[in-house]
Amino acid sequence: MPKVEAISFLNRDGLRLYGTLHTPGEPNRTLPAVILLSPGVKMRVGPGRLYVPLTELLTSLGYTVLRFDFFGLGDSEGDLSEVMLADVYNHIEVGRYVEDTLCAIEWLATTHGFKRFMLGGLCGGAVTAVLAAQRDSRVESLLSLGMNVTLSSNAVTPAKYLTRAELDSRRQKYFRRLLEPKSWWRFLTFQSEYGVIWRSMLRMFVRDKPAAQQPVSEEQRGNANPLFPPAYLAFLARGGRALLVFAEKDRLYSEYEEKFVAFYREQLEPYQLQIRQHIIPYANHVLTFHEWQREMLEHCRAWLQLPEIRHGSPA
């Protein structure tokens, strides 16, 4: 039977961070310890308790799992000064919680003797994992749910940065709303996003390659996170392995393809064997429906059982 205990440790500013440590029935310290990093401002269980079944899967495969709250969030000490959520998200995306993550790694190494680590997380947790992996070579693998390659605060006018896939999706929605009086009321009373409507309709007449194969314009790429590409490529260059699970209806997927992969296709080419990617059809950002969660878990299970993930090997 897996065991769970409440734990705490100090971050570099002396703030106490709280969490839970989940150990399998027979702890195996040769496997990497897994640290699940909180997404956004949600606490350590993740939206819809997404991290709970993921933790159960990991412990059933012999992995030890740490979930903890970053400073200022969940149960942990500290306060955040931001007023707007987008600003909190933005600070996470540029690495606010990298130091807390490194402290968690160090705590597991010193108190439990782990030498190898896997960082996992959704959205903000996923990008924190990449930025922390760049700083600590003991991180061998990333289990990413919805990798976020953009910045939130730059998205004050999010319409400006919509990817092609998002514009196509918007157009379908506009068509569905053609018979709704409320939509026409918004349109005629200057409440609609006319720029988005225009750009989404224009795509019907302007032929271009399928969305994911062609980079977006520099302007649309304007909210891309400049810290992500160097961190991710450095992690891959030293042999790191990544499982990237995306939700089909999540903007993060099209952003990853159009604002990162399309620009770095050549640099990514040598590392294709280190990256596994899966897209869950119809799923939304937080994998609300449990059938989507089950699909995510099945792909994680297969990846977590690979010898190179369990025991490590040069890429």
Next chain:
Amino acid sequence: MKEIPFFFSRDDIQLFGFAHLPTETTTKTAFVFSHPFAEEKLWAQRVFVSCARALARRGHPVLRFDYTGAGDSAGDLAETTLETHIADLTAAVEQVAKLAPHAKQIGLVGLRFGATLAAILAERRCIDRLADGPLVLWDPICDGASYFQELLRSNLTTQLAVYGRVVDNRERLQERLRNGERVNVDGYEIGKALFESCAIPSLLPPGQQRVHNGPVLVVQIAANEKQKDRDDLQALASAYPQGRFARVNEQPFWREIRQFYGRAERLEATTLEWLEQIDA
């Protein structure tokens, strides 16, 4: 202040608790915080933590805990009922009694569905130290039927967003629940027993005379000045021998809004002022 995260048992379920204890031994009222339902708990987490710390700094021992199938607690939400929630809350009250043996009484602070559970437990008068203790109800859910319809709406919204149409309409979702299937609301699966025991209009009937003897603060959380005072919450406050209604302007921090809500200052201040008054 000392903070202790720990697990405790309710029957065979491991519940997660987090105690905020004043450094000095105290006879002041100890409190148990009762969190709202499903994802509302996560959005409201930081407001709960900051208010619990504020109470502990005033010398009150406080226990926050996670209900079965919520947060870090074990169990499956779809298997819970109104009674299992009440049993969880009772177990948490017993825990705070152990953590703060000198506290003269125990009070409850709840938000939304958590406030409703607190009011239901207090009304049963089954725990001595709770009988005359203060009860703080932040925006309690009185009409369980409407509330669960609201929860089902989140399922419909998700269907619309991802499939572009409603595949299972509201009637179908309710039928599935009645047939014993699970239905997803905002990422959480609920089951027949919880739905049937909680999705009732008379979950916390506002007009019904209450027997809880302790002081009660019923707070309406209004997003702006224009929002009218709620008749049901005023009636609920009046139904208690020592009930008081208050209204504070705060954004609905239990759901996703544009602001980051690390603390609900006006709500916290109103609650602490009221506690000072009843202490006096």
